[in-house]
Amino acid sequence: MAIDDRNEVARQVAAMRVAAPPLRSSRRGLLAGVGAAAATAGLLHPRLALAKGGENLPPNVPEWTRMLGAGVSEKPYGNPSPFEKHVVRRNVEWLTATEQSSVSFTPLPDLEGIVTPSGLCFERHHAGVPEIDPQQHRLIIHGMVDRPLIFTMDDLVRFPSVSRILFLECPANGGMEWKGAQMNGCQFTHGMVHCCEWTGVKLSTLLAEAGVRPEAKWMLVEGADGAVMTRSIPLAKAMDDCIVCYAQNGERIRPEQGYPVRLMVPGWEGNVNVKWLRRIKLGDRPWQHREETSKYTDLMPDGKARQFTFVLDANSVVTFPCPEKPLKFGKGFYEIRGLAWSGRGRIKRVDVSLDGGDNWQSAQLQEPVLSQALTRFRLPWTWDGAPALVQSRAIDESGYVQPTIDQLRAVRGVNSIYHKNAQQTWRVNPDGTVNNVQIL
Amino acid sequence: MAQIQGWDIDVRGDDGLGLPPGKGTVKQGEEIYLSQCASCHGEFGEGNGRWPELMGGNGTLTSDDPRKTVGSYWPYAPTLFDYVRRTMPFTAPQSLSNDEVYAVTAYILHLNDLLPADAELDAAGLKAIRLPNRDGFIAEDPRPDTKSASEPCMRGCRTAPPRITSDLAERLGVTPTRTPKD
Numbered sequence: 001m002a003i004d005d006r007n008e009v010a011r012q013v014a015a016m017r018v019a020a021p022p023l024r025s026s027r028r029g030l031l032a033g034v035g036a037a038a039a040t041a042g043l044l045h046p047r048l049a050l051a052k053g054g055e056n057l058p059p060n061v062p063e064w065t066r067m068l069g070a071g072v073s074e075k076p077y078g079n080p081s082p083f084e085k086h087v088v089r090r091n092v093e094w095l096t097a098t099e100q101s102s103v104s105f106t107p108l109p110d111l112e113g114i115v116t117p118s119g120l121c122f123e124r125h126h127a128g129v130p131e132i133d134p135q136q137h138r139l140i141i142h143g144m145v146d147r148p149l150i151f152t153m154d155d156l157v158r159f160p161s162v163s164r165i166l167f168l169e170c171p172a173n174g175g176m177e178w179k180g181a182q183m184n185g186c187q188f189t190h191g192m193v194h195c196c197e198w199t200g201v202k203l204s205t206l207l208a209e210a211g212v213r214p215e216a217k218w219m220l221v222e223g224a225d226g227a228v229m230t231r232s233i234p235l236a237k238a239m240d241d242c243i244v245c246y247a248q249n250g251e252r253i254r255p256e257q258g259y260p261v262r263l264m265v266p267g268w269e270g271n272v273n274v275k276w277l278r279r280i281k282l283g284d285r286p287w288q289h290r291e292e293t294s295k296y297t298d299l300m301p302d303g304k305a306r307q308f309t310f311v312l313d314a315n316s317v318v319t320f321p322c323p324e325k326p327l328k329f330g331k332g333f334y335e336i337r338g339l340a341w342s343g344r345g346r347i348k349r350v351d352v353s354l355d356g357g358d359n360w361q362s363a364q365l366q367e368p369v370l371s372q373a374l375t376r377f378r379l380p381w382t383w384d385g386a387p388a389l390v391q392s393r394a395i396d397e398s399g400y401v402q403p404t405i406d407q408l409r410a411v412r413g414v415n416s417i418y419h420k421n422a423q424q425t426w427r428v429n430p431d432g433t434v435n436n437v438q439i440l
Numbered sequence: 441m442a443q444i445q446g447w448d449i450d451v452r453g454d455d456g457l458g459l460p461p462g463k464g465t466v467k468q469g470e471e472i473y474l475s476q477c478a479s480c481h482g483e484f485g486e487g488n489g490r491w492p493e494l495m496g497g498n499g500t501l502t503s504d505d506p507r508k509t510v511g512s513y514w515p516y517a518p519t520l521f522d523y524v525r526r527t528m529p530f531t532a533p534q535s536l537s538n539d540e541v542y543a544v545t546a547y548i549l550h551l552n553d554l555l556p557a558d559a560e561l562d563a564a565g566l567k568a569i570r571l572p573n574r575d576g577f578i579a580e581d582p583r584p585d586t587k588s589a590s591e592p593c594m595r596g597c598r599t600a601p602p603r604i605t606s607d608l609a610e611r612l613g614v615t616p617t618r619t620p621k622d
Binding site: 093140183226287294299300307309310361393400412440 | 441443444447448449450452453454480488489490491501502504506508510513514515516519522523526527530533534576577578579581582583584585586587588589590592593594595596597598601602603604605606607608609610612614615616618
């Protein structure tokens with residue numbers, strides 16, 4: 001575009017702005033509470049008008065059709081519609097002692113498709129969200145390497161990049177349900193999972209720069225937040241598919257998800273995907289740190305605890321209907337919708353039962369079906385108004401079949417906290433409401 | 441490199457590799473603990489509400505209510521030094537000196553009857569302590585650990601009608617409401 005053309009566009013835009021103020025200012029004045037008497041002027045905020053009773057419905061011409069909307073500079077960074085205020089992360093206040101070492105849950109019932117909006121991804125952190133200046137952040141790689149290295153953010157972005165759509169799940173997802181159905185909401189039974197496009201540099205690329213010494217078998221990864229959280233990860237996984245990420249869904253990673261840089265460890269429990277990544281140290285064995293001994297270990301009924309249970313086995317949940325999303329139209333057609341995922345690869349099939357597991361139908365899987373990503377499934381259903389027990393059962397490409405809760409309990413008891421990936425049962429009541437139940 | 445040293449704070453759990461010079465006594469640790477730790481963890485490490493307990497729980501790992509503490513669950517003592525140094529106290533991480541971390545570590549071990557009241561702790565002493573649950577962990581992941589037919593049943597799969605074993609979720613009242621938080 002030539003400079004003259006740009007000036008012409010600027011002049012036109014300026015002219016529009018000159019024309020706009022009378023309408024805009026009167027609307028603003030109204031919203032600021034200047035006069036409730038003006039409510040009949042047709043300039044009401046849409047939500048107020050709707051609440052009054054449908055003046056914007058056909059055959060009337062809606063108020064938003066009869067005025068100018070916001071200009072392009074009003075929101076340099078856009079937000080969801082104010083009518084979507086209920087679509088938010090939520091936490092469970094009684095679950096943790098403090099909000100700085102806590103968890104919030106992805107609103108799965110309100111979402112479609114497979115990509116989670118960045119601002120709705122569940123949060124789990126152990127000392128709050130740090131605000132990190134990327135200019136002052138560094139990633140150190142050292143230990144059993146030939147050349148210890150310190151990378152700036154510019155260094156990391158300069159390397160050859162890679163993008164993958166990956167789910168990330170906290171291994172405590174569903175952990176409140178081991179002893180019985182407790183949370184009456186899909187957001188809280190399954191909301192510690194999200195799926196985003198992640199962009200960064202393969203960790204193997206950085207390790208090649210540093211030169212891995214042959215005796216190195218494990219690495220310690222460490223965050224820069226107040227928890228300075230650490231996990232030990234086998235070097236084989238690091239060389240296989242780990243990504244040092246600086247972007248999420250196209251933009252720089254959100255602070256809650258590890259800005260300016262985090263590790264993605266595809267298919268492995270969320271805790272090892274260390275956020276605010278500052279240091280990677282190579283060694284010959286695991287470090288046996290707090291987060292891999294005291295926590296993130298699975299206590300079995302015999303008193304022994306499984307350690308380094310990294311992979312997330314196949315899991316799934318019906319996101320419609322669910323307790324937050326009842327069947328509100330009575331009998332008739334509905335589309336059952338849900339999500340499935342597996343740390344072991346692609347979802348091969350998802351079966352849905354409406355009668356508590358007696359009969360199953362295979363659901364349609366929405367393409368693309370990606371390895372270690374959320375997979376959307378759908379099944380048309382004509383509800384006859386009778387009570388139903390809705391379940392889903394994921395099968396991944398390794399042949400693994402998502403178990404029932406009693407299959408899991410038979411092996412692991414009820415005190416292992418982590419890795420609860422049992423089939424979820426929603427009870428649909430005759431009035432269309434839906435509850436979380438467990439069945440045998 | 442000096443730059444790396446400033447962040448190179450890890451201590452390995454099983455052999456204490458990385459433990460710094462320094463020392464502290466149980467008595468010194470008690471003073472620091474009471475002023476900086478007890479408000480969350482309790483005066484005797486008994487915990488406080490949802491804040492973690494640090495002592496006791498021995499023999500509970502096979503019970504209905506396992507209590508996982510330093511004394512009952514943690515496998516390695518140097519891990520305690522590592523964790524306290526990297527992230528405690530909760531509101532002021534990395535504010536304690538190495539001597540103070542040794543002292544607090546000594547006090548917590550004392551609360552678990554693993555050090556006498558008049559003890560002094562340093563790197564060698566910490567490496568020598570064997571925690572009771574040292575052999576309580578299985579490092580090999582045995583999953584997948586649930587068996588299913590390679591071709592899961594699709595029709596008439598149940599031998600008995602489904603029986604609801606748990607339906608309290610609706611009435612427990614522990615689920616947050618849908619009201620937006622703003």
